[in-house]
Amino acid sequence: MAGLEKRVLVACGTAIATATVVAQKVKDIAKEAGVPVQVVQCKAAEVRGRISTFNPDFIVATTPLPKDLGIPVFNGVAFLSGIGMDDLKAKIIAQLKGEE
């Protein structure tokens, strides 16, 4: 399915701040990996609604989310702290490229 656009939802707590930082990182990674991507940000409380309307392939969050969302959720805090950033980047690239 090369060339198919991936949809990524980025969620944070209340403000839009950390989600914006993480969303930019995800866009940069997708560009580097050559995968077209659409990134949408939301607040944690809006996640379920956005899953049904936006239908994301996966979520990157900087705040805890319910475990039963049915799609992969990655902790995006590594992009803020720098710890585990390479590992997270590798996981996101694998998701973007669809590793089935």
Add this chain to the structure above:
Amino acid sequence: MTDNRPEAKRDQSEARHHWINEDLVIIPMQANSAEEAIAQLGARLEAAGRVKATWAQAAIEREKTFATGLPTPEVGVAIPHTDVDHVLQEAIAVGVLQEPVAFGEMGNPDNTVPVKIVCALAVAQSELLVTLLQQLVEMFQNPGVLTAIANAQTPSEIVELFEHHIQI
């Protein structure tokens, strides 16, 4: 030497906002908990006219729900902040704790982070918080910067480090 270089010009501009000054730095800071640390920095921000009296309690409450501790390769950092309604003028207050205190880890509340550097962020516009956060994250990931902050001997060293990295 063209005129259409707003970024380059802005660095030299007198209008550049000063996010931090020596009155907004506490070293060494003594606190037994995250709440105490936030309250001390909130008091400095309030005394400097940067936040309303409600800021500290609001930031303490927000920290309980949305923790801001960040484990970094060098020194644990926390960036407590709260709604723009409590802010009068943009500022960063920084405390370097003599002994680290536990902050909840951002995005992972079951964990705590031993935090030595607390950066209280007072931001009156949410768009500005985004830019500030981007620059702070880059600053924190710049090798040696957090160690330099943790080892600073005077408030002016810390002011210089932030003035160098925060260019908004």
